[in-house]
Amino acid sequence: MSCDVNEIVVELEIAQAKSVVWDKMLNHIEKWWPRDFLCLGETAVLHFEPFAGGRLYETTPEGASILWGQVVMVVPGESLDMIGAVVPAFGGPNFSMSRMSLTEGESGTTKFRLSNSILGRFSSEGKEDVTQGWAYLYGCFKTYCES
Numbered sequence: 001m002s003c004d005v006n007e008i009v010v011e012l013e014i015a016q017a018k019s020v021v022w023d024k025m026l027n028h029i030e031k032w033w034p035r036d037f038l039c040l041g042e043t044a045v046l047h048f049e050p051f052a053g054g055r056l057y058e059t060t061p062e063g064a065s066i067l068w069g070q071v072v073m074v075v076p077g078e079s080l081d082m083i084g085a086v087v088p089a090f091g092g093p094n095f096s097m098s099r100m101s102l103t104e105g106e107s108g109t110t111k112f113r114l115s116n117s118i119l120g121r122f123s124s125e126g127k128e129d130v131t132q133g134w135a136y137l138y139g140c141f142k143t144y145c146e147s
Contacts, residue, residue, distance in 0.1 A: 012111075012138060013109050032140055095119045099114070
């Protein structure tokens with residue numbers, strides 16, 4: 001039995017200073033994360049704890065919850081690493097490791113890079129869906145940062 005690692009990369013140039021992008025990425029997630037990207041429906045609330053051991057998760061008033069991932073490393077202003085498990089209901093089982101990093105771009109812009117490595121069950125259709133999903137999510141982030 002083999003175990004493949006699939007990597008998905010999303011790179012964006014954001015017309016905003018790196019410090020502003022970092023702040024918006026960590027401290028304003030509820031403003032740029034689109035409602036249709038939540039798993040638990042219209043009443044879901046997204047929570048993010050941007051420190052090692054912190055979680056990215058959703059809850060509902062009815063008591064439903066889902067854990068997107070757990071933060072394992074933060075280098076302030078530079079990068080944030082998360083890990084998460086994907087259950088069969090969402091295409092797993094697999095294990096996901098993500099890094100979001102920022103570097104200085106030209107003329108005051110910021111280069112954003114998401115690297116998502118997935119270990120476990122992952123079809124070619126799943127890879128296409130996840131790639132499109134990340135591109136959509138971080139496209140919304142870019143739009144929010146630039147507005």
